[in-house]
Amino acid sequence: MTPRVFLQELGVSYRSNGTEVEALRDISLEIRTGERLAIIGESGSGKSTLALAIAGLLPASTRIEGRIDWPELGRVPQNGRDIGFVFQDPASSLNPVLTIGEQIAEVARTHLGLNWRQSYKRAEELLHRVHLPDPASALSAFPHQLSGGQRQRVAIAEAIAARPALLIADEATSALDTIVQAEIVTLIQELIVQDGMSLLFISHDIALASEIADRIAVFRYGRLVEIADTNRIVTAPTEAYTRQLLDAHMGLDVEPLLRKAEAGKLS
Numbered sequence: 001m002t003p004r005v006f007l008q009e010l011g012v013s014y015r016s017n018g019t020e021v022e023a024l025r026d027i028s029l030e031i032r033t034g035e036r037l038a039i040i041g042e043s044g045s046g047k048s049t050l051a052l053a054i055a056g057l058l059p060a061s062t063r064i065e066g067r068i069d070w071p072e073l074g075r076v077p078q079n080g081r082d083i084g085f086v087f088q089d090p091a092s093s094l095n096p097v098l099t100i101g102e103q104i105a106e107v108a109r110t111h112l113g114l115n116w117r118q119s120y121k122r123a124e125e126l127l128h129r130v131h132l133p134d135p136a137s138a139l140s141a142f143p144h145q146l147s148g149g150q151r152q153r154v155a156i157a158e159a160i161a162a163r164p165a166l167l168i169a170d171e172a173t174s175a176l177d178t179i180v181q182a183e184i185v186t187l188i189q190e191l192i193v194q195d196g197m198s199l200l201f202i203s204h205d206i207a208l209a210s211e212i213a214d215r216i217a218v219f220r221y222g223r224l225v226e227i228a229d230t231n232r233i234v235t236a237p238t239e240a241y242t243r244q245l246l247d248a249h250m251g252l253d254v255e256p257l258l259r260k261a262e263a264g265k266l267s
């Protein structure tokens with residue numbers, strides 16, 4: 001199968017106070033069509049840098065080595081159109097002075113060539129899809145009038161408005177409480193299957209990653225430690241660091257974790 005995204009020996013370095021800081025080194029992996037790939041690791045492991053590199057959102061001063069190819073697409077991807085990005089904090093990613101309808105409709109109008117009336121209809125349909133209460137009224141609401149979980153649903157609707165090939169969720173549930181977190185994970189799984197998108201799911205939580213991902217890639221200090229099917233990572237990790245992440249999970253019991261992984265693959 002042709003991979004949707006292919007990374008070969010990707011390296012990323014930043015300039016900080018006159019010193020070059022290496023964020024990623026020699027990362028080679030692929031994201032397959034329709035696949036849910038989770039990237040896990042501690043803070044500073046390079047997870048978010050990888051997501052920003054794939055989306056082309058790194059600062060211009062960043063030094064990038066290696067290749068990021070889109071074989072299936074056959075061209076340079078366009079943010080918003082080919083890549084949908086859901087950030088950790090929807091309060092900072094949504095525009096506070098524009099209504100929910102205006103923000104989602106703008107994406108549809110820009111990338112799908114719809115007029116404003118069609119774009120607003122698309123926006124309302126998307127709010128239905130992300131299970132936002134009373135979508136018609138929500139179109140005229142501002143972000144501050146919604147709860148954190150509702151804002152994240154809006155951010156997801158905006159991210160998928162142009163039917164992207166890849167959805168990137170960068171710690172998209174970490175700021176939410178446990179119940180809302182589970183609802184958002186279920187929603188993302190549902191949308192991925194319905195739209196045939198690939199998913200890059202960034203998280204520090206191996207239990208959460210095992211619930212949603214087909215494969216898990218483990219990062220540490222900007223390097224890829226190991227990557228394998230979720231079941232194998234959970235039951236038979238080959239690297240000591242991956243075993244540490246599993247052992248550090250509070251009250252970890254491998255069998256329930258494995259059942260989560262299998263349920264996620266079936267959903």
